Amino acid sequence: MDGPPEEPAMPGQPPLTALSVAASPARASLIANSHLRCEAMGIDPVRGAEGAPHGRSELSLALQRNERLCSHAAPVMEMLFEQIVDSQSMVLLTDAAGTVLHAIGDNAFLSRAARVTLQPGANWSEAVQGTNAIGTALIEEVPTLIHADEHYVRSNQFLTCSAAPILDPRGNILGVLDVSGDQRGYHQHTMALVKMSARMIENHWLADDHRQALRLHFHPRPDFIGTLVEGIVAVSPEGRIVGANRGAMELTGLSGAALRAHTLSTLMGLEIGALVDRFRHPLGQPLAVTLPDGRRFHLQARFNWPVWTASPLASATADPPFEPTLSPLPSARATGREAPVADLPSRPAQRSTTTPTSPGLQALHSGDAQIATVVDKIRRVLDRDIPILLLGETGTGKEVFARAIHQDSRRAQQPFVAVNCASIPETLIEAELFGYEEGAFTGARRRGAVGKIVQAHGGTLFLDEIGDMPLSLQAHLLRVLQERQVMPLGGSRAVPVDVNVVCATHRNLREMIQAQTFREDLYYRLNGLALKLPPLRERSDLPTLVERLLNQLAPENTPRLSAPVRRLFQHYSWPGNVRQLHNVLRTACVMAGPGQEVLPEHLPDDFVEEARQALQAAGHRLVAAETSASTVSTEPPAALPLHTLTHQTIRQAVAQCEGNISLAARRLGVSRNTVYRALRSSHDVDTSQ
Template identity: 65%
Template sequence: MAGPYTPASAGLRLRATQGDARRPIASALPLDHTHVSKIDNSHERCAALGLSRIERLDFSPLGRSDLVVARERNQRLYAHAAPVMEMLYEQIVNSDSMVVLCDATGTIIHSIGDHDFLTRASKVALQPGVNWSEQSKGTNAVGTALIEESPTLVHADEHYMHANHFLTCSAAPILDPRGNILGVLDVSGDQRTYHQHTMGLVKMSARMIENHWLTDDYRNVMRLHFHSRVEFIGTLMEGILAVSQDGKLVGANRGALEQLGLSGAALRMHSLSTLFGTSVSALVDRFRSPLAQPQPVELSNGRQFHVHARFNWPVWHGMEPASSVSDVVATQEAPGVAAPVREPSARPAAASTERAGLASLITGDAQVGTLVDKIRRVINRDIPILILGETGTGKELLARAIHQDSERARQPFVAVNCASIPETLIEAELFGYEEGAFTGARRKGAVGKLVQANGGTLFLDEIGDMPLTLQAHLLRVLQERQVTPLGSAKAVSVDVMLVCATHRNLREMIEQKTFREDLYYRLNGLAVRLPPLRERTDLMALVERILERENPDRRLRLNPDVLRLFQGYQWPGNVRQLFNVLRTASVMASGDAVISRDHLSDDFIDDARQASAQRPAVAVPTPEPEPVQRSVPQDAMPASPAASLPVDEQAGRSLEDIELQSIQRAVDAAGGNISVAAKQLGISRNTIYRKLRWKTPR
């Protein structure tokens, strides 16, 4: 049993030890009675178990095969913890210490540390494969933290067994989002090197692992990041809540429970509305924009917090990744970072019959239909595909659709934006690197994107922005199907389906010596061009699809004025711009069934008016006979081309026939150039495509 404390000013602790006389032990530990009670309770449990302080140490760790099984069983824990352990070790290196990861039973599955101290630790079986629960090793930071389910410090003679008195150990349990213990993170060192900040580092590191686990568990649901002080959002001090679509609180990190003062079970009895007084839809509307500021919320007891919501918009609506037009801008991956491999998400019954892959891109435009047909003929034939097109036309959307329809659909889809990664880092990102390959390289190196995509699809976006010096390296990799990481002499075989995209004119770049001709022909197995939105005939089909995706619970439509505005606009930002305009309009039209000009942003209206004013006017002769009455609504076309026909040809014919013939003549006169014909008639190319598509033989 523990002996009494001397006065705090003495800075000494007296402990009775089994078989020993009472002796003073100098300690840097604060005289914390909660801590003392925790240690004394642990000693009582050990005595009750019949453990001896001087019993022979267990030097029989798990067999090699059993350790492999234990590590495989805890592979996910190791994957999240290993990089954090590396970072933690960098903070304590050369301090006679080690970092230890244990599973939920107390078995050590991984450790790193100073070589000399690892050797000393092995003499007391502090090594992988050994169980350090209280039942096995008496009072120790790992075993006691598992029992207490809280961060635990065990210093020097506080260890139950005499052999461990040279240790000082700081451990913190690692909890999953529902409060279950996943394992324990521990820093153990020579008791003479004890530092009061070690426990703080361990607790912060455990919290990092927990946050990574929560994000991984709930990447397809809404996550609320909150704190009473707005500047702490985005730090390790923030609370994180996982919220389902119906507003239930399905997970939380330790920071959330601490700030709210609730247990995991008590928290799950709440919903978003009962806890923060807000709704899922309100948060979705506010935080669709990446520029949205944290929202103030208040608990029922008056405590105030600031909340920021994060969610993957397409997956939030139960869609497969990149399965809709809105994915062009809604799935915003970090630049140069591979898109995470997602598990198939549950989809609403109404959406279960929707087309996926390339079929989802067909919305009535002949050019897109032809493009899809070409791709279907070469898919799974080991032919690289080069996607050309303006920014915002949906090149990554097409690449993902190709992947979904290929035999590699169950393997990774890795997207790399060559324009967004600094030139000095893109080689390391693509090919990977070994430890120490360059200044700032991560310990133990990193796997490159090519290796990550092995067996799946590698999408190189903006390939035209790849540095010239790197193009030769990429060409060699594609020809040899092997990657040699930076700083390594060992090549790694890779098998990927290659899809590239660019908005640049690569032929011009070849002439300017800024793009390698041999790489161009290696990438250009099949080149397809995604038409800009102004040249497509499926504008309204895209509008309907986007509105349906954005408003699954209500049917929105455009009023005639907005319809005419859309059809006459050139859409320089293409599908991405259309999506953003409609998303904003959908929010503004909350409660209305029709989108009007009042629901559009002012800058879009100004751009549309300016573009309309710059279109050349067409001289319209006034016919002498009484005008023919229009048989279609006035808003069907911005200007009627019927007046360009001779008057005698108008008599006895419907306005539709006159309009079609006028358009056909203008197109023929322009040699089939739709842009020239549109300018001559003073109407948009969309109108010409639409009218000619509706034309039927008579």
Template identity: 60%
Template sequence: MTGLFPPTRSGRPRRTASAARGLVAGHALGNVSPGHQTAIAHSHERCAALGLSRIERPDHALIGMSDLAVARDRNFRLYAHAAPVMEMLHEQITNTDSMVVLTDATGTILHSIGDAEFLGKASKVALQPGANWSEGNKGTNAVGTALVDEVPTLVHAEEHFMHANHFLTCSAAPILDPRGNILGVLDVSGEQRSYHQHTMALVKMSARMIENHWLTDDYRHVMRLHFHHRADYIGTLMEGILAVAPDGKIVGANRGALDQLGLSGAALRMHSLASLFGIAVGALVDRFRSPLAVPMPVHLPNGRPFFVYARFNWPVWTSVAEAADQALSSSTAPVEDARLRSPPPAPVSPREVGGLAALETGDSQLEAVIGKVRRVLDRDIPVLILGDTGTGKELLARAIHEASARRHQPFVAVNCAAIPENLIEAELFGHEEGAFTGARRKGAVGKILQASGGTLFLDEIGDMPLAFQARLLRVLQERQVTPLGSSKALAVDVALVCATHRNLRDMMDAKQFRDDLYYRLNGLAVRMPCLSERSDLPVLVERILTQQQAGRRLSLSASVAAMFQAYHWPGNVRQLFNVLRTAAVMAPDESVITEAHLPDDFLEDVRRSSPVQRTVMAATPSVSPSLSMLGTVPTWPAGSTMAASGAATEARSLQDMEIDAIRQAVEQAGGNISEAAKRLGVSRNTIYRKLRWREG
């Protein structure tokens, strides 16, 4: 059988038939498109022509630290826009043996984040900052081939030219500036066994988010025209965005615009609004200065229909000519300057004293969440909070509101799981008198209208009925709501925060949650860590006890402190709060909380729990000498009141017992942390954290 490719001039075959079959078989899906196979084939031809070897050990040399620093400085603005998006993307793929990679336009890796175990494997093939992954250096790979073809690219397993990279599956998308020039590449690489069809979609969405932020930063003072052939897609990452000069010339576009119009960046800049859509700037200013304006239908010269929505930061002028003059004077020179500036980091605002700053407790995971949220405050980006029940999702939502410019306006929380399905529409949209049986005599204002000007928090959004999701999406897109029984649409302006404990991506696969609503809600996704994964338990205990102490100083005995540390807290922060509140009530005239003050069901759950917790309880007397919890563990806040030295020694011995139990479990599991965690009934993070504390 002949090979897939003809031999090179030197007579060396470029690709064998068996390897060609691997292009399809390697996906384990069997639905690889002919276009994909052709792109891989052409890439292999290029690599063979360059004289690259498939089997020889590739060059894993990295550029020097000084050269990497220069490359990062040169691309600082790209990094500033990409870093928060990379964090969000990593949250979506965590624990999948994967990593997120950012490269510059030459293929040099600038930044990467990922699962620790996989980062070690990736470093063995130089998939790390400082390495160049252009085709000329690494053969066919997602980053290098995406740079050549200038399109999103998947390279899976044996599709990599070099054998050393066959263990990888990589999905990459170029990042374009508003003029269509490549800024760099965003890539997700992982073990080939971890391949998932959603990965490429997430990468493309993330690249578009970076591009849209870049475009908005460049053209914040000119008109931006948002369009799509479906009106309900305007406002999502699927929309096209055009930057329009005051004279109607198109000066910039995002990837969505190029894809939908089928034009290159250079070809699109030859157009004006008049030649493209047959409309003038003045008509758009007149139509979209009203907050009630809805998307406007337009047509391309070939008759293809679209809907457009214009946004501009200009004031309302008395004439279009004056608007154009002012927009021109404020946009022409500053735009060029803005391209050379990197966005400044978001400082902690004084208004955050009761907002996000109040959530800072020293836990690194929570600090990362707060840092991401600060970057998108007041930027009209919806926030989706993920996390198990009781982790504090609503607390974060309220903190976001308090830290925003809307803090003096309403914060309206809606639990989508608690409203009967037949009433959710009336609850959110409101209703006129007599709109349905049982309606209030004078009607009712819906939750969305109540939140106008402020923040709307949709808790447990994953429990929203599927039939209602389309209506909610339309309200969010059009920014207006029509109460039941009314024909009048009312404008609304809300900052949107949603939360769920469900896996929305799995629900999308099962057709239980709409894809378009998910993309509309998922501007920034953050995950609240479980309490067992956090390192700030002492700080949380101190704050809760301060709320409950009513003029007295409450603390925990050594046995309770050790018990709290070892417990897995399935109910998370909510459970901790309820346990401490009950204990404070049960100890009205005492200053130290002991086991006698704790709820019986909690103690029973502790006794039934993991070997680590049973070891601690068995070794701990039921009533210990008075000891402030803040003084029991060396890693807890410095400067706290310390109890007698004998009690502190006792607490440390309890810690030693716990560490010994963990080490014994790890040894019995042959060093397998996952297996040890399973046997102990704790998370891997708990084991890592406690062993690190001990070694430090």
């Protein structure tokens, strides 16, 4: 690819070359090192590497993975483009791998850029496009300008590109913000605009990550507080620094990890309680502080005052889109009495109670033998004080089973409290589980707070993703389960508790025990009965599940699946399991309309593409199996119909596997549903003869 044809110089402006752009020794060294890397990778400077855009499904997946980055960056990109409009240029956002996620720009230049695949879906890492601002910024992790013939691939040398990496509060690269344009329109201020815009995205991300934290804004000059060059650190209720923006790292001379190793006291000599009191009024004057190395700053503290006075832990388990509750929790006392239900949080995100309509175990029967076996085992240990450990992939319905266990137990009228051990920050999970007394730590609520374990008193405690619980808390949990009492943080008297414990995880706990990241004694305490929930691709009840979900999603005018959609569903591997099935059907109901037939065009594009690929692959495997069967058969080729040979092959495989459907399906290279359908069809044929 030789790139776009040469165009005349812009009116009133002489042609620019790389020599026209101010270059420091550091930038010259950066470009030289990049060219050496390209040579070592064997990139062709004439043709480059294969950088064609990904397919629609890959781009869709990249956008899903980076949905939060796109939402923070989109308004900033619009504002940045307003500053460079009509300049023959464009604004781009990429992920951490260099894949372009979003682009806006002048229409004429967008068309030119597309000729070198500078467009959404294309990868602009250095390994694909050679030296370029996006790819080189990802490797060097610094703002990077690549102008004209500084690009390694010749077809890209009509460009001038200014890129800045976007970092999260822990210093990890989220992606790159870039402005690319015609090299004749280069302007020295473009890089400054890109750097400021990237910082704006980073600051939005930091504020979103730590919405309920206390945030310190500081700078050597008080009039610079509130600008894009200020430093920002987020502080937890315990006084630990939990996040920082790029400005904080530059002003303090410390890395993100070094800052997070500090507390407010060790870094600035301040106590969080005094700081909260000083800045409870939003117009409080900046405070002068001195760091241990002598650097002096002026700082302003900003925080959500009602949250910090009511419940610093309220947002720890908030799941979007629900907002954290500010309702107070009663203090746990040694009486062991359950807190009044009216005083407990009731927002859906905390999932703290079971509704009367929660289905029991009988409702989980759907015709699948594996599910029936799991339900039967649960019934045998119900109300026997035997802890249940639910294993299985994400999305297989572990919480649904936990709620069904609670609903069918003698504890059904008592609380069901779910705790996702993976979603609560490590610094808060201890207080969230065990509760705390008044004054347990700086910033704690005046009346203290009841922990989740005490909230579940008399009912069921569901510990989801137990494999993600910090090792330091596992011993504490083990002691609570053995002694049946909880000691709140800062408390002097233990609170008796009576809970039925159900745990769940997608991790291999035995491997974690070997790696010493999960306590063996806790594993055996929780593993009274371990039950593995099968993934959806191994279940035989897909049609029943589809029917039930459609009835739930549209009970009055339930849509129906067309034959092509049913075939796609049967051969798809469902990596997201029942959760993914629910989301696909929810979209289908909306797109098809009430009572209408669901067609492939009503399904998400990425799902249809993947399902059709799976259907095609299954067809190839089945043809191969049929060909093999006809080759070894003693009957003449025309003696038996092809479908009969197929059924014979599948029955023989099942017999050789002693009735193990999963093993037979793996050996044949087809899905379990294909085996079940073949067995049912052959049974119908046998009984009719």
